[in-house]
Amino acid sequence: MSVRNMKSVFMPEDDKYLDANEYLDHCDDDDFFKFRRRIEESRKSNPIALCDVCYQAVVLRGTTDRTKYFAHPKNSEDCPIKVTSQFTVDELLAMQFNGKKESRAHREHKNLIAGIIRKDTLFEDEVAIEPTYREKHSFGVAKRWRRPDISAVYKAGNQNVVFELQISTTFLDVIIKREDFYRENDTYIVWVFLDFDPEKFTSLDISYANRANAFEFDDVAKDKSLKEGRLFLTCHYRVPHQNDDLTIGYKWDSVLADFSELNFDHLSKKIYAVDTEAILANVKQDIADEKKNRAEMARLKKIQDEEVQEKIRLIIEDERERQRKEQELRLSRLRDTNRTSNTSAFDKQSTRNSYANRRSSSISSSFASASGVSKSFGDTRLCTNCGVRETPRKIRSALFCKNCTYAFDQ
Known part of the structure; x- marks a missing residue:
């Protein structure tokens, strides 16, 4: 359900x-x-x-x-x-936490970390395990108290630091109350996981409230601490990054660091290794800049594309104009050629006709001279005898076909 x-x-x-x-x-x-x-x-x-x-x-x-x-x-x-129901989910988790708070693993790691801090020259010699940490206020009267796993003093700045080991689920309201208490009493709190799991709510409740930083005392940190004689912690942090589509992505990363490499947040009274908020701000700025650059590139490309299209249009128009002029020139040349051919043919035909007319005239003259008749006059006629259309020859008042001398009816 x-x-x-x-x-x-x-x-x-x-x-x-x-x-x-x-x-x-x-x-x-x-x-x-x-x-x-x-x-x-x-x-x-x-x-x-x-x-x-x-x-x-x-x-x-x-x-x-x-x-x-x-x-x-x-x-x-x-x-x-x-x-x-008989028990809520939170009640079951509370019973689980209370059962593990004083487990063997918790006690062993608490004593081990305290022993390493005692050897660490970055801290004062006095290191307390589960002390009663009383509230400070103007009247010097303690009305509240907390029992942190480990309490120490960091030499740089004479800072009070408490270490709370996390090995199981803890209620969010318990986490908040502890953080509020130590902040109000000018003390830095470090939550130390013995088995950090970025899928667990408690891990994320603590890390997201501390610039997405979470400290773990894992085997790597343990070996380094014992070898160097000072406290090393593995810091897991959720680092933002820019995706190809200009969205923000996240991934968990880690770094091994000692206390000299850590940062102290004086307002929240928490300690962190990597400022993921600053990284996020840079990523957002990079994305904004990239969006601006891409927009400008898109604008310039649009202008360039429009210029290219305009050049192509002009080239096409020039080519069409060139083809039109070439076509006009070809047509003009063709008309000139046809005109010249027609004139030549006409001249030849005129010459032939002139020659034929002269010959015909000569024959007619000779015939007329010989026959004693005058030149022929009148329109052409079709000879029904030979089928030739010519101007008939006129002898006195009679008309004859020049080709076959057929006498036309008057």
């Missing part, structure tokens, strides 16, 4: 309702764990997330398979959507 009984959450700061499934299915880890912390920090004084049925403050939880869900806190008032 799904653990998501709460389908919607009311956000009083924004005066709107948040779709639980939509948010939890699409939020990334950074957003989720920061929101989870904000809800827990403000839950008792000024809650920022309320059940949309009973309007009580809610919390963000997760199952062992990392299913995220909104839930009512333990011991909250009754609500129609609450699921009642």
